[in-house]
Amino acid sequence: MxxxxxxxxxxxxxxxxxxxxxxxxxxxxxxxxxxxxxxxxxxxxxxxxxxxxxxxxxxxxxxxxxxxxxxxxxxxxxxxxxxxxxxxxxxxxxxxxxVWxxxxxxxxxxxxxxxxxxxxxxxxxxxxxxxxxxxxxxxVSGLNGDRAMPGREPSPTGPLPPSKVSKRLADAFDRLGWHWWPVEAGVISSDYDGRPACNGCGTCNGCPRGSMxxxxxxxxxxxxxxxxxxxxxxxxxxxxxxxxxxxxxxxxxxxxxxxxxxxxxxxxxxxxxxxxxxxxxxxxxxxxxxxxxxxxxxxHHTLVAGEMFVDQPVDGHTGYVASLISREFAETDTSRGFVNGFNFNCVTSSPSAGETAAGWFTNSKAPWGADHHAWFERHFGHGIGIFAIGDDLPxxxxxxxxxxxxxxxxxxxxxxxxxEPGENDKRMMTYMLDRIEDVAKAAGAFEYHLHDYRDAEGVYRTPAWxxxxxxxxxxxxxxxxxxxxxxxxxxxxxxxxxxxxxxxxxxxxxxxxxxxxxxxxxxxxxxxxxxxxxxxxxxxxxxxxx
The missing domain is CATH 3.50.50.60 (FAD/NAD(P)-binding domain)
Structure with a gap:
């Protein structure tokens, strides 16, 4: 040594x-x-x-x-x-x-x-x-002026361009009367500090260009x-x-x-x-x-998710990983049956044909056989995902x-x-799933799936990373x-x-x-x-x- x-x-x-x-x-x-x-x-x-x-x-x-x-x-x-x-x-x-x-x-x-x-x-x-x-x-990219948060300096680069997904979800939140705002992102919307602006190539999770x-x-x-x-x-x-x-x-x-x-x-x-x-x-x-x-x-955070499909193509396989954030339920309201709150991270859909067919956000999979192509044509590029992320108790x-x-x-x-999530966390998760269902219906989804990440034995297998x-x-x-x-x-x-x-x-x-x-x-x-x-x-x- x-x-x-x-x-x-x-x-x-x-x-x-x-x-x-x-x-x-x-x-x-x-x-x-x-x-x-x-x-x-x-x-x-x-x-x-x-x-x-x-x-x-x-x-x-x-x-x-x-x-x-x-x-x-x-x-x-x-x-x-x-x-x-x-x-x-x-x-x-x-x-x-x-997501920032x-x-x-x-x-x-x-x-x-x-x-x-x-x-x-x-x-x-x-x-x-x-x-x-x-x-x-x-x-960081973002739009200044969100009244759900304290005042702050403008983001170094402006908000990422609105996508078809974000427009569809914004309309849904407006129908529900809920807060929404363009998500802040550690992704540059214009060239910055020697790195190129995001080109919207899809759900990335890591970026070889350095835009993310x-x-x-x-x-x-x-x-x-x-x-x-x-x-x-x-x-x-x-x-x-x-x-x-x-x-x-x-x-x-x-x-x-x-x-x-x-x-x-x-x-x-x-x-x-x-x-x-x-x-x-x-x-x-x-x-x-x-x-x-x-x-x-x-x-790990309390986490549930939902996946919805709409008739209008939303090209969810392109653009940045997230589109909107909603802080409508971020603060404690004990009338909901639990303490603490949660927010919605509204994301795009599967970035690839294979993940769409095999199940991406939830366990919804394309059928095998005669109906496969018809299912894929109706679902690929029509999907929207939502995470609800809550504050779990220690x-x-x-x-x-x-x-x-x-x-x-x-x-x-x-x-x-x-x-293992506690009882307060589980009550929150149930409430979160109900609110994701509200969003899916307000967005006019022809199909939606909810996911609380429990396995066949009822054990929570949270992906809250x-x-x-x-x-x-x-x-x-x-x-x-x-x-x-x-x-x-x-x-x-x-x-x-x-x-x-x-x-x-x-x-x-x-x-x-x-x-x-x-x-x-x-x-x-x-x-x-x-x-x-x-x-x-x-x-x-x-x-x-x-």
Whole structure:
């Protein structure tokens, strides 16, 4: 094993948050090293121009790591949910959909609202400037003026062009008297920062052009130019801690050579996602876990879906992945029979003929035999999909643990995820399905299908890919893992910057909020590096004594 220089900041994980932290800290002149167990995903690697695109999306490019089996992956055991992650530079932005709405102010104060979730140790107003900064760095499209949200600066690029799907759905929401708005997207509608505008080629989930913001193309070039040292194919085995209680660095394997190295650091930042981060902390002798909260309170979002078909061709296989968002039911109304709310993500239909015939959003499939061509002619290009995404309540038994036997190829225990929606979540899901049915009828669908993601035995197999809440922030070290600056209560020079720190799930895709939080936390490290890099001063700063 070789030991290397002591860097100022060691970042573990080169995904969205790792890249943003690297950018901020390197631009401040700090010596930053980032370890990423995967490699670069090049434009030619994407399956978008291949004739077997659908097959690739089901296999080698499946966003669910439990189905993909890529050499850069590690095994994950899950009882009920898909695990959307991508081990590589840019992380899950290589395969995500880049739907880009923000949390609402009420999402930060659920403890005050109903007490079944914790209050965040910060407010929407604290995060708002960093939402704006993230939007500018990423390049976000959207339409300003949505009165369902706080005022904000105009998006860097305007809204994506309205599609036939969005027009059909907008009419349906108008008939129901419900809120709708063009969806904010991490997709540029005009050329921006050296990247080309979206060409509307279809439901992407990842973009080889960089029109949908892959952080490997939008953020990492800037971080590398600022001086970050990025080491790919570097699998971290363990974060070490010294006798003074501080993290000393990380032991890792160079997967190209098989040699082990120890990277020493004054500050360690973990940015390995809501499954990978608790896995690494637990595998590092239960690091930063005096509260017993590491891995607990796994949130996926409450999710149901609907698929509808209309007589008018809507060309749902083209355009951007999402079209409209509706926040009509985003706030708590206990007359519905549950606390918390949900929103509608209104998306396009299947991007390919094969997925239309085999079933895309739900289990509706084309019949075999004489009626196949007639069914396909009526359905392909006529489909519309809707997700309803709700704020699930935390449960300490929904968690990430370590498997006692299964390991990755370097001997690190595999994570095991357990998730089951609670009674409040199930009541919300029933209500959500009824509202999707309302939309289908208002849209004049000749056929629609609802999906609550229960299997034949009634077990929920949620595809709610978001992995959050497993090392949550808070104001009390007894019930949280990090403070409001993402600093570990137990290890004062250890910071966590990914979806695991989210105290609540909100009703929207988490990447915008995770990105804004990473920028805020990285700025805090930058501005307080001198104090944080010393033993006593870091502990005092953690307690708020400085």
């Amino acid at each position: 070789t030991a290397q220089r002591t860097c100022d900041v060691l970042i573990i994980g080169a995904g969205a948050t790792g890249s943003l932290a690297a950018l901020v800290l390197s631009q401040a002149g700090l010596d930053v090293v980032c370890l990423e167990q995967g490699s670069w995903v090049e434009e030619k690697d994407h399956p978008h121009l291949r004739s077997d695109w659908t097959w690739q999306r089901k296999t080698n490019w499946n966003p669910d790591v439990t189905k993909r089996r890529h050499p850069d992956d590690y095994p994950v055991k899950s009882n009920s949910s898909q695990i959307l992650m991508w081990n590589g530079v840019g992380g899950s932005t290589n395969v995500y959909g880049a 709405p923000r949390y609402r102010p009420s999402d930060f104060r659920k403890g005050t609202e109903h007490g079944l979730q914790p209050d965040w140790p910060l407010a929407y107003e604290d995060l708002a400037p960093f939402y704006e900064q993230a939007d500018r760095l990423v390049g 913001s892959k952080y490997s193309m939008s953020i990492w070039p800037k971080a590398l130019e600022a001086g970050t040292e990025l080491r790919i194919n570097a699998r971290v085995l363990k974060i070490e801690k010294g006798s003074d209680g501080r993290a000393t660095g990380a032991l890792y394997i160079d997967r190209n050579t098989g040699h082990s190295h120890f990277q020493k650091a004054r500050i360690v930042v973990v940015a390995a996602n809501g499954v990978g981060t608790p896995r690494l902390l637990l595998a590092s002798d239960n690091l930063a876990n005096q509260s017993d909260q590491v891995g607990r309170n796994l949130l 449960n300490p038994n929904n968690r990430v643990t370590l498997d006692p036997f299964l390991t990755d190829s370097d001997g690190v225990p595999a994570p095991v995820t357990h998730y 978001h992995m959050i809440g497993t090392a949550r922030m808070g104001a009390d070290p007894e019930t949280s893992v990090v403070n409001k600056w993402h600093q570990s209560w137990d290890v004062p020079n250890l910071f966590i910057m990914d979806g695991s720190v989210l105290a609540t799930g909100g009703v929207v895709n988490p990447t915008p909020t995770i990105s804004a939080l990473a920028l805020r936390a990285a700025g805090y490290i930058r501005d307080n590096f001198a104090q944080l890099s010393t033993t006593t001063r870091a502990a005092e700063l953690n307690r708020g004594d400085l």
